[in-house]
Amino acid sequence: MNEQLTILLVVVPLMIAPITALFKSHTISWILTAIVSLTSLILSFIILFDVIDGSHVIYELGGWRPPWGIEYKIDSLNAFIALIVSAIACLSTIFAWQSVPKEINENNYGLFYAALQLCLLGLLGIALTGDIFNLFVFLEISSLSSYALISMGRSRKALTAAFSYLILGTIGATFFLIGVGFLYAASGSLNIADIATRFSTFADMQLVMTGFIFILLGLGLKAAIFPMHSWLPNAYGHAPSVVSIFLSATATKVSIYVLIRVLFDLYPVAYWQALLLPQILLVLGCVGVIYGSFRAWQQVELKRLLAFSSVAQIGYIIIGISLLNNDGITASVMHLFNHALIKATLFMGAGIILYRTNTTKLSELRGFGGSMPWTFAAIVLAGLSLIGVPGTVGFVTKWYLLSGAIAQGKWIVVVAILAGSVLAIAYVWKIVEAMYFNSKRKMVIQNVKIGDINLAKAPFSLSLALWIGAAGCLYFGLYTELPYQSAQSIATALLSSEVAP
Amino acid sequence: MSLMLNLVLLVFLLVMAIAVLKTKHLFAMAMLFGLYSLLVAGLFVVLDAPDVAFTEAAVGTGISTVLMLVTLASIKDGHEAVSTTQRKIGPLIICLVMGGLLIFGTHDIAKLGEIHSPPNDQVAAHYITQGQAETGVPNLVTAVLASYRGFDTLGEVTVVLTAGIGVLLLLGQRRKIHVKKRGQAHDDQ
Amino acid sequence: MMINDLILRVVTKWLSPIIILFALYVQFHGDYSPGGGFQAGVIFSTAILLYALTYGLDAALKVIPETALRVAASFGVLLYGGVGVVSMLLGGNFLNYSVLADTPLAGQHIGIIVIELGVGITVAAVMILLFFTFSRRVDPE
Amino acid sequence: MIEYILGHINYWFIIAVMMVGLYTLISRTNLIKKLAGLAIFQTAVILFYVSLGKVTGGTVPIVDEAYTLYSNPLPQVLMLTAIVVGVATTALGFALVIRIKEAYNTIEEDAIFTLDQKDHE
Numbered sequence: 001m002n003e004q005l006t007i008l009l010v011v012v013p014l015m016i017a018p019i020t021a022l023f024k025s026h027t028i029s030w031i032l033t034a035i036v037s038l039t040s041l042i043l044s045f046i047i048l049f050d051v052i053d054g055s056h057v058i059y060e061l062g063g064w065r066p067p068w069g070i071e072y073k074i075d076s077l078n079a080f081i082a083l084i085v086s087a088i089a090c091l092s093t094i095f096a097w098q099s100v101p102k103e104i105n106e107n108n109y110g111l112f113y114a115a116l117q118l119c120l121l122g123l124l125g126i127a128l129t130g131d132i133f134n135l136f137v138f139l140e141i142s143s144l145s146s147y148a149l150i151s152m153g154r155s156r157k158a159l160t161a162a163f164s165y166l167i168l169g170t171i172g173a174t175f176f177l178i179g180v181g182f183l184y185a186a187s188g189s190l191n192i193a194d195i196a197t198r199f200s201t202f203a204d205m206q207l208v209m210t211g212f213i214f215i216l217l218g219l220g221l222k223a224a225i226f227p228m229h230s231w232l233p234n235a236y237g238h239a240p241s242v243v244s245i246f247l248s249a250t251a252t253k254v255s256i257y258v259l260i261r262v263l264f265d266l267y268p269v270a271y272w273q274a275l276l277l278p279q280i281l282l283v284l285g286c287v288g289v290i291y292g293s294f295r296a297w298q299q300v301e302l303k304r305l306l307a308f309s310s311v312a313q314i315g316y317i318i319i320g321i322s323l324l325n326n327d328g329i330t331a332s333v334m335h336l337f338n339h340a341l342i343k344a345t346l347f348m349g350a351g352i353i354l355y356r357t358n359t360t361k362l363s364e365l366r367g368f369g370g371s372m373p374w375t376f377a378a379i380v381l382a383g384l385s386l387i388g389v390p391g392t393v394g395f396v397t398k399w400y401l402l403s404g405a406i407a408q409g410k411w412i413v414v415v416a417i418l419a420g421s422v423l424a425i426a427y428v429w430k431i432v433e434a435m436y437f438n439s440k441r442k443m444v445i446q447n448v449k450i451g452d453i454n455l456a457k458a459p460f461s462l463s464l465a466l467w468i469g470a471a472g473c474l475y476f477g478l479y480t481e482l483p484y485q486s487a488q489s490i491a492t493a494l495l496s497s498e499v500a501p
Numbered sequence: 502m503s504l505m506l507n508l509v510l511l512v513f514l515l516v517m518a519i520a521v522l523k524t525k526h527l528f529a530m531a532m533l534f535g536l537y538s539l540l541v542a543g544l545f546v547v548l549d550a551p552d553v554a555f556t557e558a559a560v561g562t563g564i565s566t567v568l569m570l571v572t573l574a575s576i577k578d579g580h581e582a583v584s585t586t587q588r589k590i591g592p593l594i595i596c597l598v599m600g601g602l603l604i605f606g607t608h609d610i611a612k613l614g615e616i617h618s619p620p621n622d623q624v625a626a627h628y629i630t631q632g633q634a635e636t637g638v639p640n641l642v643t644a645v646l647a648s649y650r651g652f653d654t655l656g657e658v659t660v661v662l663t664a665g666i667g668v669l670l671l672l673g674q675r676r677k678i679h680v681k682k683r684g685q686a687h688d689d690q
Numbered sequence: 691m692m693i694n695d696l697i698l699r700v701v702t703k704w705l706s707p708i709i710i711l712f713a714l715y716v717q718f719h720g721d722y723s724p725g726g727g728f729q730a731g732v733i734f735s736t737a738i739l740l741y742a743l744t745y746g747l748d749a750a751l752k753v754i755p756e757t758a759l760r761v762a763a764s765f766g767v768l769l770y771g772g773v774g775v776v777s778m779l780l781g782g783n784f785l786n787y788s789v790l791a792d793t794p795l796a797g798q799h800i801g802i803i804v805i806e807l808g809v810g811i812t813v814a815a816v817m818i819l820l821f822f823t824f825s826r827r828v829d830p831e
Numbered sequence: 832m833i834e835y836i837l838g839h840i841n842y843w844f845i846i847a848v849m850m851v852g853l854y855t856l857i858s859r860t861n862l863i864k865k866l867a868g869l870a871i872f873q874t875a876v877i878l879f880y881v882s883l884g885k886v887t888g889g890t891v892p893i894v895d896e897a898y899t900l901y902s903n904p905l906p907q908v909l910m911l912t913a914i915v916v917g918v919a920t921t922a923l924g925f926a927l928v929i930r931i932k933e934a935y936n937t938i939e940e941d942a943i944f945t946l947d948q949k950d951h952e
Binding site: 504507508511512514515518519521522527530531534537538541544545548549550551552553556557560561564565568569571572573575576578581588589591592593595596597599600603604607608610611612613614615616618620621624625628629632633639640641642644645646650653654656657660661663664667668671672 | 834835837838839840841842843844845846847848849850851852853854855857858859861863864866867868870871874875877878881882883884885886887888889890891892893894895900901902903904905906907908909910911912914915916917918919920921922923925926927928929930932937938939
């Protein structure tokens with residue numbers, strides 16, 4: 001494979017986004033976005049197939065050797081994350097075709113799509129880079145564009161949600177920056193591989209430990225790990241549909257990816273085992289699962305319900321990391337993929353509901369299932385995946401997670417997963433009940449003039465995107481090869497460094 | 502000598518930061534904030550970082566303060582409300598813990614100005630000895646910024662563009678109605 | 691936002707070109723002295739800011755229309771990225787300026803000047819754009 | 832002991848400024864005040880980085896035959912980027928504040944919270 005392809009993954013959105021910003025036409029900006037996300041998808045597929053055997057591609061930016069220059073060192077984990085991000089970007093782009101004209105001011109189409117591409121660029125940049133300061137720069141690109149994107153939601157609450165995300169996100173990023181600074185003060189380097197190889201020479205400095213804690217706090221805020229999740233429900237609950245779909249499926253995942261990188265590649269595993277971090281993560285993960293599921297069950301509004309369920313799903317991923325065995329890591333990495341797929345599908349369902357009825361309040365959705373059986377079916381399918389019913393993607397993750405926990409004799413995890421699943425049944429049932437079984441009266445279309453043809457049925461592109469997502473939930477539940485192989489290769493690579501039994 | 506100057510400026514800086522915290526008048530706060538940035542720029546000069554000082558002076562005292570003033574002019578609300586429910590204890594504890602942690606961390610940091618500290622000996626040493634020979638630029642900050650870490654700078658320019666796009670998305674449209682009444686700006690406009 | 695003060699107007703008229711000249715110096719002399727694209731961009735924008743503050747937003751918009759600013763903001767990033775793409779086409783890695791000319795040092799020289807220009811253009815354009823967009827929200831009273 | 836204090840006191844002061852910024856950011860309810868706190872917090876972090884590169888007796892990192900000892904250019908480069916990121920964040924924050932003021936007619940966080948609660952009922 002030509003290694004120049006790796007950098008193209010970042011260069012394509014970088015060169016097309018500024019052009020997109022200049023257009024006002026929806027068609028042109030959409031086509032440009034479609035080109036960007038499609039090329040990203042193809043490129044990340046090519047790269048993933050190249051590195052899935054455990055090899056890696058090295059790309060020196062500017063031709064400078066690391067650690068003096070910035071390098072990309074791409075292994076299966078990088079490529080897998082890039083694949084998740086660009087696949088979701090493709091789904092969101094399909095969905096955007098008919099939902100953006102309805103939700104965004106017509107003068108802003110070009111700017112909106114440009115911001116979306118910049119967000120994609122930032123996330124891809126984080127996923128590929130091997131330089132920890134470069135990672136910060138791309139983190140900020142993706143964060144700044146997501147603050148702007150979230151504030152485009154139609155309720156005024158979107159503005160306050162974006163503002164509090166801006167505050168907490170910037171605190172997170174600055175904590176990360178402090179951590180990097182402390183690590184730099186001890187190591188004198190910013191290259192992840194370089195720091196890792198020389199780690200033993202400065203391992204016992206207090207600088208290194210403080211740096212570690214601040215990096216973790218920063219990433220925890222960005223990844224919305226319980227109890228630092230407070231920005232997430234509002235941000236994803238009030239954002240425009242496309243933004244909710246894209247960000248809920250990718251933004252927190254990419255932060256978790258950085259966390260995995262820091263824990264397994266930057267700092268030696270033994271270092272944070274000594275700090276009791278696996279136990280702390282385990283408890284946070286379990287509490288997060290139960291708390292997130294419980295709050296989701298309490299919600300009366302569909303998008304907020306889904307957002308709280310994300311908090312719970314992040315908990316599962318954290319549990320998997322904390323188990324520190326092959327099954328646990330495999331489960332976590334696969335769940336990054338599976339949850340992205342499930343949550344994108346569910347948010348697309350919510351987007352279609354919003355498109356047609358102008359509301360996502362569960363109490364106002366009575367009878368919806370009857371009038372839109374296909375959309376309803378897709379939502380139910382994704383909901384079943386969320387619960388973890390056999391045959392869907394969610395089941396695969398929970399299976400590996402359970403077997404990893406049982407192998408270590410961590411029964412608290414088993415209890416947490418079972419409780420989380422029961423609560424998941426409860427909140428998915430809540431959606432089903434609200435939409436289907438209360439169908440005594442006909443669906444009410446809120447605030448729309450009678451006879452508006454556009455709203456009579458779900459537009460084609462929206463349904464298409466939804467069904468691609470739903471089919472994915474089923475397909476990858478039955479044929480797990482692609483995510484499983486990647487996750488296996490990743491887990492082996494991550495654990496091949498030193499793990500104390 | 503430069504250490505003393507550094508200390509004096511830092512004391513002023515701390516005073517200024519506390520003044521920003523305490524003042525209730527937001528226009529005064531904007532001015533204090535400008536002064537704070539100017540002091541920081543001065544500190545950068547003492548720390549032999551004229552490029553950073555230049556930028557901080559132009560951005561902190563210039564652009565940021567002007568934007569703050571324009572925002573204040575636009576929202577016509579010059580005072581911070583005296584809040585009854587102001588949270589004080591929680592934030593104080595967080596800050597003390599974080600500050601304590603940072604001071605704990607700086608225990609084994611190389612002392613200020615140490616010639617052979619890890620940050621100066623590892624990667625940076627290469628820039629100083631080879632920088633001009635490899636890039637042909639005597640200003641090593643420019644050499645690292647534009648060439649060795651040119652990709653970071655590309656990212657930085659993209660951040661600027663992103664901020665521009667974001668602000669245009671938020672404020673690009675002319676306002677429809679001047680002052681919205683509370684009820685009008687409701688969820689479902 | 692117009693200010694009717696003769697002294698201020700005359701001073702601004704004289705000061706703006708000098709600030710712009712200084713910005714250009716900082717832009718192109720950044721290899722040898724402190725400064726570079728970013729600083730130059732900000733300084734350039736302050737010249738326009740000063741003009742807008744004394745002569746009013748509309749007068750400033752006549753000097754630099756908003757469309758031009760938007761194009762310039764995008765153009766700077768494209769220029770920077772373009773240098774990277776060109777170096778890829780010439781067989782080097784992304785942003786490897788050494789392949790841009792016959793000798794690596796000459797290539798580095800060209801590359802650094804062009805990307806600094808890109809930085810300067812984008813920063814100046816975005817800063818002016820920010821100021822214009824914000825100050826349009828201030829009610830003329 | 833005195834040497835230890837002299838070597839570290841700068842960092843302690845920087846940390847103190849940092850924490851004043853953080854405190855302003857999380858304890859105040861006024862949105863503009865919060866953003867000012869955020870800017871102070873970030874600037875202090877920038878100061879911390881630049882301090883790392885200071886070399887006693889060194890000069891500005893511009894190569895000249897008259898000097899042999901230079902300050903470390905790397906933290907300075909990183910912080911140029913960080914300053915830009917900081918101003919980009921504050922600008923976006925101010926834009927949001929203007930929009931929030933238009934939508935809620937207040938920029939106090941607790942007042943906004945009360946208005947949002949009312950919407951729910």
